[in-house]
Amino acid sequence: VTPKGVALFLAPDVLADLQEVGVKSGGIIKQLGHFLPLLLIHLLEKIGVLLLKSLKQHRLRVELGHLYASLGEYGKAAALLDKAVSRDDRVATDKERISQAAYYAMGGKYRAALRIIRKLHEPDGLYGTLCYATVAACEIGSGNPERALEFSQKAIAHARRDGLVNYLHASLIVQASAYAALGFADEALTSLRKIMPLLSERKVM
Numbered sequence: 001v002t003p004k005g006v007a008l009f010l011a012p013d014v015l016a017d018l019q020e021v022g023v024k025s026g027g028i029i030k031q032l033g034h035f036l037p038l039l040l041i042h043l044l045e046k047i048g049v050l051l052l053k054s055l056k057q058h059r060l061r062v063e064l065g066h067l068y069a070s071l072g073e074y075g076k077a078a079a080l081l082d083k084a085v086s087r088d089d090r091v092a093t094d095k096e097r098i099s100q101a102a103y104y105a106m107g108g109k110y111r112a113a114l115r116i117i118r119k120l121h122e123p124d125g126l127y128g129t130l131c132y133a134t135v136a137a138c139e140i141g142s143g144n145p146e147r148a149l150e151f152s153q154k155a156i157a158h159a160r161r162d163g164l165v166n167y168l169h170a171s172l173i174v175q176a177s178a179y180a181a182l183g184f185a186d187e188a189l190t191s192l193r194k195i196m197p198l199l200s201e202r203k204v205m
Contacts, residue, residue: 057087058092061080061083062081062096065077065084065099065100065103068080069099069106074103074106074107075103075107078100078104078112081096081099081100081103082100084096085097085100094127097116097120098116098117098127098130098131101114105134105137105138105141106137110139111142113134114135114138129155129158129162130167132155132158133152133159133167133171135147136148136151136174136175137174139151140174140181145181145182146178148175148177148178149175152178153175156172159171165198168198169198172191172195173191173192173195176192179191
């Protein structure tokens with residue numbers, strides 16, 4: 001795919017998003033050395049495959065949204081998922097809508113996240129866990145520790161059942177926060193202690 005061909009395929013606002021991701025990524029590359037360039041090459045190759053298959057801009061917006069989220073730009077990630085879902089609502093999947101809600105939640109926009117989740121069918125597997133974990137994060141962020149505790153327990157149960165370690169330790173953190181907010185210090189510490197073996201297994205600590 002030539003640069004001219006890419007330019008013709010993409011809308012101007014998508015090109016602007018790509019350019020900004022490149023600028024943002026460049027600053028991080030200087031800090032993280034050789035690891036991130038390899039990751040970005042992989043992502044750019046993935047985008048190239050999408051272009052070669054002549055997929056609609058919907059998929060490209062979703063992939064760019066995930067890339068922004070990986071850089072910690074949750075507001076921009078949610079905005080791109082918004083564009084993808086609103087412009088191609090018929091082809092948008094629950095998986096994409098849950099990601100959209102998660103990015104809103106990570107950006108502190110809890111009401112927007114919950115509005116999206118309420119419209120979804122109850123998902124299972126990875127996306128069921130992410131759905132419950134997102135609701136739990138929204139509830140603790142909104143000052144509702146009882147509901148945060150309820151949904152964090154659902155997220156933990158799903159994550160354990162399906163072996164989803166990333167969501168398990170994130171949900172345990174929300175659970176600990178909820179217990180602490182409710183005045184249950186011992187239970188909060190118990191939840192936090194459960195995280196340590198998970199991090200050790202993944203060689204994070």
